[in-house]
Amino acid sequence: MKFIKSFFLTFVLIHLSNMLSGQVKNIGLPQIKNYKRTEYKGGTQNWNIDQDKNGNIYFANNSGLIQFDGSTWHKYSLPNGTAIRSVKIDSDGKIFVGGNDEFGYFNSDQKGVLRYHSLSKLIDKSTNKNINLIWRIHIYKGEVIFQSFTKVFFYKNNKLRHINAPNKFQFSFLVNNKLYFQDKVLGILEYKNQKLKPIEGSTVFNDKEIWSVFPLPNNKLLMATLEKGLFVSDGKSVTPWNTEANDFIKKNTSLGGCIIKNKFIVLNSVLNGFIVCDLNGKIIQHLNRQKGLQNNTILTSFVDNKNNLWLGLDNGITFINENSPFTFFDYSYNIGTVYSSVIFNQNLYVATNQGLFYHPWNKSFKDEPFNKVEGTIAQAWNVQVINNTLLCASNSGALVINNNKVSKILDTKGYFGFKAIPGHDNYIIGESYNGFSIFKNGPNGIEYVNQVEGFDETTNTFEIELDENYLWLKKDPYLYQMTLSSDLKRFDHIKKHTQISDKYKGIESLQYINRKIYFQAKNHFYRYSQEQESFFEDKKLSALFENIPVINTLIEDSNGNLWYSYNESLGVLLKNKNGSFTRNQAPFSNLTGNLVNNYISVNTIDPSNIFIGLTDGLTHYDSKIPNSFITKPKAFIESFSFPKDTILIGNLKTVSKEFRLPYSSNHVKFTFSSPTYENQENLLYSYKLEPFDESWRNWSTVAIKEYTNLREGSYIMKIRAKNSYGIISDISEVKFTISPPWYRHFLAYLLYFFLVIGAVYIISNRIQSKIRKNKYYETIEQRRLYLEKESKIRYEQHELEKEIEKLKNDKLQIKILAKDKELVNNSLQVVKKNKVLNGIIHKLKDIDTNILDDSTKFEFNKLHKSIVKEVNTDKSWKDLEKHIKNVHFDFLKRLKEKYPTISPRELDLSTYLLMNMSTKEIAEIMNISGGGVELARYRLRKKLGLNKKENLIGFLMSI
Missing domain, CATH: 1.20.120 (Four Helix Bundle (Hemerythrin (Met), subunit A))
Structure with missing residues (x-):
């Protein structure tokens, strides 16, 4: 192990010195974002790139000027509809462009809309006939210079003058505050005092087409030609630049390039992407289509205000996040999901879902992919070095790796990992799919000994207390405390814990820190006291995580740094020399969602070489690179519109005007932008319309907001952005007033x-x-x-x-x-x-x-x-x-009305009956016999319609 460490340190000092002194890394791939023409709605070819003060990027495209603000693409065309070949932005925000027989500038009007102003109209008609293609634009000593193959135009104070090419111009270059032109016959000409002066000995380039010129130390210039390679000029002589970079360019043809921080040179090629080399010509980085670019022909390259790289391709646009401490090994390096990594015998080994892979550690990572270890075809969960032996825990068993192939299969069961057993020299315990197994390192190497009886459940996280004979195993939601027998054949004692604290429920993680086992619940760390047979809190360690989100994994690396994961994100507490810790969390926010849950893998070789396993590969992190890449983003209200008009605000330098809208246009729409190009998918916006919104809206990736049926009054729309590092921008705002309807106007x-x-x-x-x-x-x-x-x-x-x-x-x-x-x-x-x-x-x-x-x-x-x-x-x-x-007049009247056919004698009889007179009395009064009375009664009953059961007198009384 000492040999490995000493070798590695030597390797770092010799081979990674360039990486330590600059931003471009020579290991892994930077983050690459490709934009197809279907996204930016323009032509295929992009010839030139520039950036304004707000951070918006502009592309000279075959179909016109393409603007990108991080959220939205806009296209602006020239009046004659020709392609734009050059673009340059001055300090006032004017966007100068050049095309075929046309050049001028775009500038924002009062509403922020870019309007084109032609400058070619300022020249006379005879000159205008032969403008040709404007290939280069420079801003030099207060003048804007437009260069074509036949002329150079100088624009200042709304006046235009020109100089004809002595023979025929090729290209022009602004280097070290000096302006150069290449003439087909006279060689390289320097522009001084409004005249072109030939440089001695530069006619050697008459048969060469120079595309770019770069400054080198000692006042030397590096010339990048189309097909002849790279040359160095010291002002007196020109010699080929015999370097790796020159070999690449002569083989793949150059289309110029750019320079990063005066330390690295980007060289575009026609056939094989681009390279980044140092000032000595050593290739640091090579990217092509096989490594993530969408096209191998690079027409132009540009370094933005954050030292990231933009490429204008023969078909598309590409953004490369060079200003980052992270680079990646993905499918182009033959690796998938990474669970573990380790360096052993000058090789970097990576355990993946497709097997175990390796790459020589002392060779360049630029072009060579990882190779699969022979015999590993199944999922490899872990790769470890124990007793100077490389062990692989895989789905196909416990494997011994030697000479980059499987030399021995210790057991055919699936394994998750291995640990050395304290107090038992040369003994190793392995965690398999159904419990634990014992291995021994003997004369013939590591051998399988036996299965440990008493526990046959499976898990992928376990640690062993170094000073006690306990094996601690966390298996949600329980923590197992197990004691191995002296012969290592069984567990003598198994105790299950459901919690480690009465105050904090649950057990979040189990970790091995500073040679001790810690148990964590809600960011509070506990240890186990064998004497008290209870858990007690380590308040010093708990204090370190007081202001950190609840973690689920904690790993101590070889330098004593504490790596923790939370909510699918990663952070680290860097250990200082005095034993204190410094929290560093922001850089790793870009890895959020890409970490392998429950298999967090952090392999710290040294501060400049840290490998982290991802779901789609492996990332390399250099903690020595300063955090200058973490900057405060800018937020803009890209557009403000209502049904009858649209106000584009993103192009304005400041928005001090208060807009007034009629009440009929109280349906407003806002779009937001932030010229933040790295990790755009993690860019968030929050907005607030005062006084409509009481508080800021939740962070969201949505860059658009509409408000309908707003009442009359004054409003302030505020917007802020938060980048992937959690940095919040300053507030950008626009003020507007909605006029009341006529029936709520002051005059009304x-x-x-x-x-x-x-x-x-x-x-x-x-x-x-x-x-x-x-x-x-x-x-x-x-x-x-x-x-x-x-x-x-x-x-x-x-x-x-x-x-x-x-x-x-x-x-x-x-x-x-x-x-x-x-x-x-x-x-x-x-x-x-x-x-x-x-x-x-x-x-x-x-x-x-x-x-x-x-x-x-x-x-x-x-x-x-x-x-x-x-x-x-x-x-x-x-x-x-x-x-x-x-007396009975009324009765007789009613009876007569009811029975009209009744006779007077019957009326009299009815009256006598009503008076309740006896038959004898009736007979005497009526002067008839008693039988005659009975006969008369019978006839009366019949006329009245009474049956035998009905009482006659009662009936008469009811009338």
Whole structure:
């Protein structure tokens, strides 16, 4: 192991010195983002690139000027519709462009819309006929210089002058604040004092087409030609630049390039992508289509304000995140999901889902992919060095790796990993799919010994206490505390823990730190006391994670740094020399979502070489690279629109104007942008419309927001952006006012005021008038009511008098009826009396008067006559009938109305029956026999429709 460390340190010092002194790394691939023409809606070829102060990127494209603000692509065309071959932006934000027989600039109008202003119109017609293609634009000493094959135009203070090419120009170059032109006959010309002066010895390039010139140390210049390679000029002589870079260019043809921080040179090629070399010509990086580019022909390259690289391709646009400490090994290096990595015998070994792979550590990583270890075809979960032996835990078993192939299969069961057993030299415990196994390192190497009995569950995380004979195993939601027997054949004791603290439920992770086992719950770390048989908190370690999100994995690397994962993200506490720790979390936010859950792999070889396993490969992290790549983003309101107009704000330097919208346009729409090009998928926006929104909206990747039916008033739309590192931009805002509708305008309210005053006046007069009328009508009404009341009283008095009269009549009638009833009774008495008298008469007739003396006979006859006279002169019967009819007049009337066919005799019979007279009395009154009464009753019942069961008298009483 000491040999490996010393070798590695030597390798770092010799081979990675360039990487330590700059940003371009020679190991792995930088993050690459390709943009196809279907995204930017332009032509295939992109000839030139520049960037404005806001960070927007501009491309000279076959179909016009392409603008990209990080969220949206915009295209602007020249009036003649030709391709744009060059673009340059000055300090005022003017975007100068050149095409075929046309050049000028785009500038923002008051609304932020880019408008084109032609400068070619300033030259006379004869010169205008032969402008040709504007290939290069430079800003030099306050002038804007447009260079074509035939002329050079100089623009300043809205004036234009030109110089004709002595013969024919090729290209021009601005290097070290000097302007050069290549002429086909005179060689390289330097522009001084408004004149072109040939450089001595530069005619050697007459048969060469120079595309770029780069500054080198000691005032030397590097010339990149199309087909002849690279040359160095010291001002007196020109020599080939015999380097790796020159060999590449001569083989693949050069289309120029650019320089990064005056330390690295980017060289574009026609056939094989591009290379990045140092100032000594050593190739640091080579990217082509096989390594992620969408095209191998690089027409132009540009370094933006964050030292990242943009490529204009023959078909498309590519962004390369060079200014990052992360590079990646992906499918182009033959590796997939990475679970573990380790360096052993000068090779970097990587355990992946496709097997175990390796790459020589002392060779360049630029072009060579990883090779598969022979014999590993299944999923490899772990690769470890134990007792100077390389072990691979894979789906196909426990494997010993030697000379980059499987030399021995220790066990055919699937394994997750291995650990050395404390207190048992040369013994190793392996975690398999169904428990644990024991291995021993003997004379013949590592050998399988036995399966440990007593536990056959599976897990992929376990640690062993170094100073105690415990094997701790976390298997959600339990923690197992197991004691191995002295012969390592079984577990003598197994105890299951459901929690390690009464205060914090659950067990988040199990980790091995500083040669001790720690148990973590909610970022509180505990150790186990064998004497107390309980867990106690290590408050010092817990304090380190006080302001960190709840972690699920913690790994201590070889330098004592603590790597932790949380919410599919990664962070690290870097250990300082004094034992304290420094938190570093922001750089790793770009890895969020790409880490392998439950298999976090961090392999720290040294601060400059840290390997982290990902779901789609392996990333290399150089912690020595400063965090200058983490900058505060900028946020812009890219557009502000409403139904009748659109205001593009992203192109304006400042937005101080307050916009006024009519009420009919109270449906507004905002789009946001942030010229942040690395990890754009993790760029978030938050916005707030004051006073409509009470608080900032949640962070979201959506870069658009609409508001509908806003009320009139003043509003401020505020927007901020947060990049993938968690850095929040300053607030960008736009102010606008929505005018009220005409019916809520100030003049309308003034009109409403006067209308209300007038209405109050009119209504007041009408109310007073109505009050007067109401008083008049009230008087009339009172008079009417008085008269009505008086009339009512009179009417009631009259009715009362009538009622009294009626009562009197009723009383008289009652008296009459009473008298009639009395008379009826008297008449009946008389009838009875007459009957008695008739009886007496009949008895007197039976007396023989002959036996009487004359005086007695005379008196007898006198008596007889007197009785007969009394009977014959008595009219009581007629009076009786009259009185009976008077008393029962109403009854007889109702009976007659109900039964019209009833006879008078039957009416009389009904009256007698109603009076409850007996048959005998009826017979006497009606002067009929008793049988005649019964016959009359029968006929009456029949006429009245009564059956035998119905009572006749009751029926008559009901009428």
